[in-house]
Amino acid sequence: MIDQPSKPAADAAQHADAMRRFNQSVLPHLDAAHNLARWLTGHASDAQDVTQEALLRAFRFIDGFHGSDARAWLLTIVRHAAYSWLERHRPQQLAAVPETALDAAEQSGAIEPAPSPENILSDQHAHALLLELMNELPLPFREVLVLRELEELSYREIAAVTDLPIGTVMSRLARARLQLRAAWTRRGLEETSHGL
């Protein structure tokens, strides 16, 4: 703690140790970090900047990480970096969404999962449409959906990463899925009726 003149040598050793820990526990989650950054910022090049910033911050604070779940820890840092970035560049994305319970109509609408896409549209077309519709979801819904469907985090982990109560995670997730499926059904019908 108290520096000696030999501090640079100690620094170098500490640096090497941090590097090793970082390579073992954090770097393997680079794909997850990038995927989340991509969905939160909505742009490929911004996602790279945010990911790099987040990974460098993770490296800086690796000493402070003693948990077992490096992925959730890293995704939390990514989310903070992405939100700071959004504040600077796209503050309108950060508008709050009303938190309400699902009403009965929504509940009953949730019952039928979306039709199997391959029956309606070509794969490529279906994938493009899906990306578009996911991008249109409000940020609070999009982030829980991405953390669950793409990163396959548990509800508890999502609550930790987003700093939300678990009940809020569940209701946002339900709403995100509902909106996405409703939009998918609507747009899918439109596109097929236009003979695409």
Next chain:
Amino acid sequence: MDCKTLASLLDVYVDGETDLTQTLLIEQHLADCVACKARKQALADWRAMIRKAAYFPAPAGLRERLEAALQGSIEHVQIEIAAPIHKTVPLLPSMPRVARRHRHFGQRWMAGFASVAALLLFALNLNWYLRQPNAETRLATELVAAHVRSQLAAHLTDVVSSDQHTVKPWFNGRIDIAPPAIDLAAQGYALIGGRLDYIAGHGTAALVYRHHEHVLNVFVLPAGAVPADAKPEASSLQGFHLLRWAQSGLVLWVISDASESTLQGFAEAFKQTAP
């Protein structure tokens, strides 16, 4: 369990988040209901498609760039305020600045260059450290640097909140110490948030307060960070005032460009209010 109830639980079931009782009932029902089984299959297909269509793994270039940046990262920050004879002092990996965007780190010679630079910095650094009067001043220098950096880099806070019940838990699991985040708005020092920082080789909590136009950074360090009898408790460096006190196993430093009496007032208010 009927089909309607099952349908309302299907998402949660496929997420693996239903409780044991629900899971048993659902699986019993699925075993002999063709319609529900088809629903579950449709849901699984839908999710598989999302995963296939919407996942963006890191591009190869990003991985290389990052590894190069880390390899060469006995990095340095410009500390005009504290470094003698205008020198760059390696302290911590710095954030990539906007100006450094789109630069390609990917070339091998960059890494080579960086290690030569690191060696040079080493020598300078050694010289610099040897010239430092004592650990205390060195720590003060770092604190000043961190305080200045926090206001330069548009990175004053990681968690923005005047609510102590938001700020304090935010640090949980991020660092070892639980910083006493208290709002002192009534005494004229409004809590505006908190931040992770890096002091004396450790991740540190910084609490940020505002007093009129002045930003006060409060750095929370474990008690071992300074010798208990180290003097002086109040000091000034490069036009900033610093004040140190110990409480409940922690050493707190407050630093600001506000006056010394302002800091004294803050410290008094903090000591009286903190648990």
